[in-house]
Amino acid sequence: MIRYPRSIRGRSTIATSLLALAILAVLAVTGCLAIRYTLGEHVYAQAEHEAGEWTTVARTTSPGALRNPLPVSAEINLVQIVGPGGAVLAASPDAHGLPALSRVRPAPQDPVRRVSDGRHMIVAIRSGPAPDAPVVLAGLAVPALLRGHNLEYLLGALTLLLTACAGAITWAAIGRALRPVEAVRVHMAQITLNDLSRRLPIPPGEDEIADLVRTANHTLARLDEAVARQRRFAATTSHELRNPIAGLRAQLEDALDHPEDNDPRQTLRTALNTTDRLNAIIGDLLAQARLSADSPHELVNLNELIAQETSRTNDSHTHDGSHGHDGSRPGVPVRFRAEGDVWVCGSRIQLIRALANLVGNARRHASSGVEVALSTAGGQAVVSITDDGPGIAPGDRQRVFERYTRLDDGRRLDSGGSGLGLAITRDIAASHRGTLTIEDSPKGARFVLRIPQLDPHDDDGSDHDPDLARTTEEVRT
Known part of the structure; x- marks a missing residue:
């Protein structure tokens, strides 16, 4: 069983060769028919012209007065004037001494006939309607190209040769094109x-x-x-x-x-x-x-989520008066204001975690309170968390997002912190195609979380996540 090559080079070469073979085969058949027809028409036309000239001579000259041998052109070397019984009355030098080139005698109503016996291509023209009118035969030997199947063999060999050339060129061209790919494969294997x-x-x-x-x-x-x-x-x-x-x-x-x-x-x-x-x-x-x-994403109403979390945070610290698990101090209220409902596509659990980290961090450093604001700008949901504490120096605003980075105030206010909270929060923002930055504030620190806003009434809203089609429909209803 012949196995089909697995390499691109081998498959492409075979495909190109088969395509070239099919095209060349069609061209070869068409060319063969065209060549045979063109050459045959050319030979017969010359023979018919030569025979026509001698037909006039045969019609106006008695058989005994015909010149013998007949002077003919170089293109048509075989000319005979044949009597009614098949006797050759006169002939060209190359046909002199030969029997009649053909036994065909055209009928009076169809005085011109074209015949071929495989060796000669002959045109027979009857010189007149009389029963004993002589017939002029003119022609030549079949050209070597048209003899037997020589033309078919030649075109077949040429087709195979060109197919092989097409395959070889394809093999070489693709090999050259794929040479960098092989180099890449070798280098990749070494990494x-x-x-x-x-x-x-x-x-x-x-x-x-x-x-x-x-x-x-x-x-x-x-x-x-x-x-x-x-x-x-x-x-x-x-x-x-x-x-x-x-x-x-x-x-x-x-x-x-x-x-x-x-x-x-x-x-x-x-x-x-x-x-x-x-x-x-x-x-x-x-x-x-x-x-x-991977965390499943859904439509999240930030207005509702932040309101619930800030209310829960205020209630938990009001009831027990203890430090939170995030190190936040009791008695520091969290105020929330929003312009209205703002929808995003995200993980509710991760967004709650990010909000808790930011609010807890703000409560640790705040003097009297924390303000959380929700708005929209430029197609993004903007959540800002502002405290009235000492703030963060501009030189430390990028460093605080590094893992295990804790400023002196943070160590003093919460010695048990891990130093991962802000790093995790920024990663959550990035996983939602958003950003987390520290911006200028008149007093204290101001963290700004930006996440792409989602319109639940937009027909294309579910394109943000493949799982949102059903959720978007539920929000609409």
Whole structure:
């Protein structure tokens, strides 16, 4: 069983060869018919012209007075004047001594006939209507090209040759075109996780392969950056986990070795604070990991969501008067104002997490209150969280979004924080195709979250996410 080649080069060569063969076969058949017809018409036309001239001679001259041999042109070398019984009355030099070239005697009503016996192409013209009128035969030997199947063999061989040439050219051209692809494959096979700094050689030119290599290099650069970021994150995480664990171990060992110098209640309280910090770090790490997984998106009314969360935050701190899990201080109210309902496409759980992180951060630093505002601008939902605390210096406004970055005020106000809250919040914004920035404020810090706005009454609203078609219909009803 013949196996079809798997390579693009082989498949393309076969496809091109078959296509060329089909086209050339049609051209060969058409050419064969055209050549046979054209050459035959040319020979018969010359023979008919020559025979016509001698027909006049045969009609006006008695058989005994005919010149023999007959002077003829070089193109038509076979001419005979044949009597009614088939006897040759006169002939050209090349036909002299030969029997009649054909036994055909045209009828009076059809005085011109064309015949061929495979060796000669003959035109027979009757010189008159009388029964004994002589017949003039003029023609020549069949050209070698038209003899037998010589023309078909020649065109068939030419067709196969041209098909082979088309296949060879295709094989060479595609091989040359795919040479950079093979080089890319070899270089890609040499790139490992331990060495992502290598890049693929860009072939000359501006074709699709060069664009593909550039895109692959951009992808490798992003992958290299992501792996480096993950490694830094792992190293920083291990450091952040190791420090409290080492401190806790040292305190417990000291309490065991010197019980008389340590207050058991104070030791346990310190250990509990350390475990709270570890728990916060692990919780934030889990939240960070969940951001990498796909989260179902839905239509979310930010006005309703923020109102519920700010109300819950105010109620929880009013009832128990304790510090929140986010380190926020009790007694700091959160005020919310909105221009109206604002819809976005996103994960409700992640948006609640982002809002809780920002509000908790603002409450930790606020003096008397936090204000949350919801508006729209330029097709985006804009959520601003403003506190009246000391604010953030312009030089630190990008640094605070880095993992495990905590400013001095943050460490003083919440020693158990993980330093991941703002980093997680910015990642949530990015996963919603939005941004999180720190902007100028007359007093305190002002965090601004921007997310693309979605109109639930827009027919194309569900295009933002494949799962939103049903949800959009529910919102409409």
